[in-house]
Amino acid sequence: MRRSILASALLLCVSMPLQAASPTTIPDAALTTAATLRQQALADDTGWKITESLTTEVGPRLAGSQADARAVAWAQAKFKELGFDKVWTEPVTFPRWERRSEHAQVLGEHAQSLVVTALGGSAGGTIEGEIVRFPDLAALQAAPAGSLTGKIAFVDFQMHKKRDGGDYRYGGGIRGRGPSEAIKKGAIGFLMRSAGTTPHRVVNTGMTRYEEGLTPIPAAAMSIPDADQLERLLALGPVKVRLALDCGWDGEATSYNVIGEITGRSKPKEIVLTGGHLDSWDLGTGAIDDAAGVGIAMAAAHLVAQQHPARTLRVVAFANEEQGLYGGRAYAKAHASEIKQHVIAAESDFGAGHVYAFNSNAPASAKGAIEAIAGALKPLDVAYTPDQGDPESDIGAMAQLGMTWAWLGHDGTDYFDLHHNADDTLDKIDPKDLAQNVAAYAVFLYLASEAKGDFGSAPKAAGSEKGAH
Amino acid sequence: MRRSILASALLLCVSMPLQAASPTTIPDAALTTAATLRQQALADDTGWKITESLTTEVGPRLAGSQADARAVAWAQAKFKELGFDKVWTEPVTFPRWERRSEHAQVLGEHAQSLVVTALGGSAGGTIEGEIVRFPDLAALQAAPAGSLTGKIAFVDFQMHKKRDGGDYRYGGGIRGRGPSEAIKKGAIGFLMRSAGTTPHRVVNTGMTRYEEGLTPIPAAAMSIPDADQLERLLALGPVKVRLALDCGWDGEATSYNVIGEITGRSKPKEIVLTGGHLDSWDLGTGAIDDAAGVGIAMAAAHLVAQQHPARTLRVVAFANEEQGLYGGRAYAKAHASEIKQHVIAAESDFGAGHVYAFNSNAPASAKGAIEAIAGALKPLDVAYTPDQGDPESDIGAMAQLGMTWAWLGHDGTDYFDLHHNADDTLDKIDPKDLAQNVAAYAVFLYLASEAKGDFGSAPKAAGSEKGAH
Numbered sequence: 001m002r003r004s005i006l007a008s009a010l011l012l013c014v015s016m017p018l019q020a021a022s023p024t025t026i027p028d029a030a031l032t033t034a035a036t037l038r039q040q041a042l043a044d045d046t047g048w049k050i051t052e053s054l055t056t057e058v059g060p061r062l063a064g065s066q067a068d069a070r071a072v073a074w075a076q077a078k079f080k081e082l083g084f085d086k087v088w089t090e091p092v093t094f095p096r097w098e099r100r101s102e103h104a105q106v107l108g109e110h111a112q113s114l115v116v117t118a119l120g121g122s123a124g125g126t127i128e129g130e131i132v133r134f135p136d137l138a139a140l141q142a143a144p145a146g147s148l149t150g151k152i153a154f155v156d157f158q159m160h161k162k163r164d165g166g167d168y169r170y171g172g173g174i175r176g177r178g179p180s181e182a183i184k185k186g187a188i189g190f191l192m193r194s195a196g197t198t199p200h201r202v203v204n205t206g207m208t209r210y211e212e213g214l215t216p217i218p219a220a221a222m223s224i225p226d227a228d229q230l231e232r233l234l235a236l237g238p239v240k241v242r243l244a245l246d247c248g249w250d251g252e253a254t255s256y257n258v259i260g261e262i263t264g265r266s267k268p269k270e271i272v273l274t275g276g277h278l279d280s281w282d283l284g285t286g287a288i289d290d291a292a293g294v295g296i297a298m299a300a301a302h303l304v305a306q307q308h309p310a311r312t313l314r315v316v317a318f319a320n321e322e323q324g325l326y327g328g329r330a331y332a333k334a335h336a337s338e339i340k341q342h343v344i345a346a347e348s349d350f351g352a353g354h355v356y357a358f359n360s361n362a363p364a365s366a367k368g369a370i371e372a373i374a375g376a377l378k379p380l381d382v383a384y385t386p387d388q389g390d391p392e393s394d395i396g397a398m399a400q401l402g403m404t405w406a407w408l409g410h411d412g413t414d415y416f417d418l419h420h421n422a423d424d425t426l427d428k429i430d431p432k433d434l435a436q437n438v439a440a441y442a443v444f445l446y447l448a449s450e451a452k453g454d455f456g457s458a459p460k461a462a463g464s465e466k467g468a469h
Numbered sequence: 470m471r472r473s474i475l476a477s478a479l480l481l482c483v484s485m486p487l488q489a490a491s492p493t494t495i496p497d498a499a500l501t502t503a504a505t506l507r508q509q510a511l512a513d514d515t516g517w518k519i520t521e522s523l524t525t526e527v528g529p530r531l532a533g534s535q536a537d538a539r540a541v542a543w544a545q546a547k548f549k550e551l552g553f554d555k556v557w558t559e560p561v562t563f564p565r566w567e568r569r570s571e572h573a574q575v576l577g578e579h580a581q582s583l584v585v586t587a588l589g590g591s592a593g594g595t596i597e598g599e600i601v602r603f604p605d606l607a608a609l610q611a612a613p614a615g616s617l618t619g620k621i622a623f624v625d626f627q628m629h630k631k632r633d634g635g636d637y638r639y640g641g642g643i644r645g646r647g648p649s650e651a652i653k654k655g656a657i658g659f660l661m662r663s664a665g666t667t668p669h670r671v672v673n674t675g676m677t678r679y680e681e682g683l684t685p686i687p688a689a690a691m692s693i694p695d696a697d698q699l700e701r702l703l704a705l706g707p708v709k710v711r712l713a714l715d716c717g718w719d720g721e722a723t724s725y726n727v728i729g730e731i732t733g734r735s736k737p738k739e740i741v742l743t744g745g746h747l748d749s750w751d752l753g754t755g756a757i758d759d760a761a762g763v764g765i766a767m768a769a770a771h772l773v774a775q776q777h778p779a780r781t782l783r784v785v786a787f788a789n790e791e792q793g794l795y796g797g798r799a800y801a802k803a804h805a806s807e808i809k810q811h812v813i814a815a816e817s818d819f820g821a822g823h824v825y826a827f828n829s830n831a832p833a834s835a836k837g838a839i840e841a842i843a844g845a846l847k848p849l850d851v852a853y854t855p856d857q858g859d860p861e862s863d864i865g866a867m868a869q870l871g872m873t874w875a876w877l878g879h880d881g882t883d884y885f886d887l888h889h890n891a892d893d894t895l896d897k898i899d900p901k902d903l904a905q906n907v908a909a910y911a912v913f914l915y916l917a918s919e920a921k922g923d924f925g926s927a928p929k930a931a932g933s934e935k936g937a938h
Binding site: 052056057058059060066067070106109110111112113115198199200201202224225228229232233236284285422423425426427428 | 521525526527528529535536539575578579580581582584667668669670671693694697698701702705753754891892894895896897
């Protein structure tokens with residue numbers, strides 16, 4: 001999941017680090033080695049095998065579940081198997097949410113089932129009410145207070161496919177804030193058209209958040225064909241729906257950020273950070289979200305390790321990204337005093353589509369190095385896009401503290417066909433795209449590790465953390 | 470559903486009617502009118518509107534369910550609304566099967582859910598057993614007796630896309646006969662890779678039949694990604710699965726063939742028959758299977774009615790095709806003495822893909838008329854294919870009794886992406902293809918109605934009914 005599209009513009013503005021003293025450069029020898037790595041990676045299936053292993057042997061791994069614990073063990077074992085010389089875990093604690101069952105049914109003369117899934121964090125319960133349709137969140141917000149008393153709000157916004165996944169700002173916004181807005185108008189339940197783009201009858205889940213002081217109501221998404229059907233039924237007259245969700249919070253859970261390191265040959269205390277998140281939603285096997293990210297990061301660092309990079313490569317398999325960036329925030333809390341040592345970071349959490357763009361918020365002093373990395377990425381059909389990008393999800397909190405980020409932008413055209421739904425399975429990943437992803441990360445990790453001079457990571461004043469998730 | 474692929478070759482051999490006395494011809498004026506009808510139909514959305522109405526207002530309509538009863542009322546009302554001058558029902562009685570819930574779970578160190586659906590007619594129950602994989606039905610049949618005692622048979626055959634849907638003979642065969650074969654080897658449960666071609670996590674249901682004398686076991690299909698996953702897990706070692714199906718038989722139900730007629734202007738007692746089936750499986754809204762068939766037949770007859778055809782057009786919305794051709798068999802029983810009056814028949818039960826082929830089993834005496842109809846279909850990009858085709862599902866029983874059939878072959882390349890699964894919804898139909906389908910049927914119905922001479926329908930000796938379903 002990529003939560004930070006909204007935040008990216010903000011980060012570009014507020015998180016530009018102070019300029020470093022002298023220009024950072026990439027040695028020519030490193031560029032030559034990077035070209036070799038690039039070719040090696042394109043012919044290598046390590047990324048695929050890691051992704052296959054996680055999605056098969058663990059499968060779905062909802063944060064706090066037994067499968068999540070198995071994923072933590074898997075990640076430790078996989079780091080060791082891949083030759084990472086330091087492997088450890090750091091605890092991440094969060095409230096546990098569980099999905100048990102979910103049903104929705106149109107009542108009355110057109111009685112029929114609807115394919116729905118509870119939003120993460122939804123309250124459980126069974127309700128029956130008349131549907132009131134809103135084309136988007138603004139329309140729901142504009143409804144008079146009390147106008148939905150005893151009714152079910154239905155926000156019927158259709159996301160469209162975009163390379164940068166831009167429509168997710170609307171779809172994700174409806175999911176996050178829609179239920180609270182519905183409660184404020186008196187609604188007893190909330191339904192939304194899936195925040196996705198697939199025409200198949202699978203439903204995109206994802207977290208919702210009830211504003212403090214509101215009494216949570218059952219909140220679910222329905223598949224796009226079901227939303228179309230509900231729209232047609234509403235055109236025939238009033239529609240009453242029964243929504244039955246068995247789900248909810250169940251105490252507290254502790255999971256772990258799993259960390260593997262390839263110690264640097266000459267600057268072991270300087271870290272080039274990468275990673276993905278280890279947890280997934282429960283409906284699919286979390287292949288594009290985010291086994292692929294874990295696979296890309298592990299495989300790229302593993303390949304680069306053969307070249308004995310100068311700086312340490314650190315790969316983090318972050319815990320519980322999906323329910324609120326818990327792993328990324330815990331990491332930032334634990335490593336807040338080490339911003340400068342985190343020379344630069346790039347996370348992969350936007351699927352396994354072709355990496356088409358590269359950028360970093362490194363300061364002008366590092367521009368030469370960034371452009372050199374961009375040049376080494378160009379043969380992979382990656383463009384340098386100095387006005388785009390963001391630090392992805394889990395490294396956002398560290399970026400807020402002043403860590404410099406780089407961005408390797410995946411083509412997200414088809415990402416929301418799969419994101420958070422049952423179709424997020426291994427077969428949806430193109431092995432060639434995944435190898436290109438690994439190649440791009442390997443080039444980045446190696447060159448960032450070999451760069452002479454830094455990328456401007458430096459602690460920022462406290463209180464600038466807003467906008468990170 | 471098209472159950473009769475296997476039977477088609479047989480029918481071509483055994484059901485050739487006796488030759489009629491004099492050549493049957495199509496008047497030139499009728500061909501001119503057919504050209505007009507063809508153009509009208511391509512620009513007309515009546516077929517779409519009917520299909521939309523049935524899939525929306527009724528939705529899924531499992532035979533014997535409350536929704537099935539609503540579908541019967543819907544069809545009667547729709548015939549009247551479309552100006553059919555005679556509308557009636559004929560009862561069809563059958564055992565009622567219900568699906569209530571279905572779950573499957575890999576147990577042990579790789580614990581995870583599998584997306585499954587009970588096969589129609591499956592026994593309910595919860596079982597746990599080790600998976601034994603077979604690549605196809607023959608391999609299961611070749612297993613030693615008793616070799617599956619306490620285990621779950623998994624038949625892992627993948628259908629491939631074909632224009633004529635030819636792989637369904639294997640996929641459908643596994644579904645129909647696999648559970649019985651598994652029981653004979655001692656299995657306590659049966660799983661199969663979906664008899665379908667979709668890479669999405671929706672599962673194709675459909676009837677299975679337990680051989681007499683065997684004690685039924687729970688039998689389910691799993692989605693293709695889940696079958697892939699199970700295959701990968703089996704490569705890691707033994708896999709134990711819990712299969713929990715709540716489903717089963719619940720007494721007897723009566724539904725109805727719903728029949729609408731446009732009385733012929735000059736030969737009212739001679740019938741040109743068409744139709745589709747009214748029931749559907751419960752997972753989708755039965756759009757391509759077979760609301761489209763009902764929509765095509767109703768719309769084509771409605772359009773032709775404006776030309777006051779010579780013979781009577783009869784459209785049958787058949788009851789309970791899915792669970793054993795009950796409607797088609799009841800129709801044949803009720804109308805067995807009227808074979809000769811059923812001049813020719815063509816049913817639409819293979820989706821709403823482009824009609825690409827035409828054929829009939831009419832005798833040589835009617836070849837001129839059949840070729841003339843083929844000529845009138847050619848501008849719709851329909852080829853005359855004298856060695857292909859069959860009478861489709863519901864008219865098979867009448868064809869066995871001697872009724873001449875025609876075949877308008879739909880492109881089934883994508884049919885098994887949707888057939889019997891949750892994705893069989895209105896949005897999957899291309900309105901342009903549907904209009905072409907209506908145009909093809911309208912041309913056929915009109916010209917068959919205006920033909921001078923018959924198409925060879927004549928009662929056959931009793932006992933030749935085998936092979937019809």
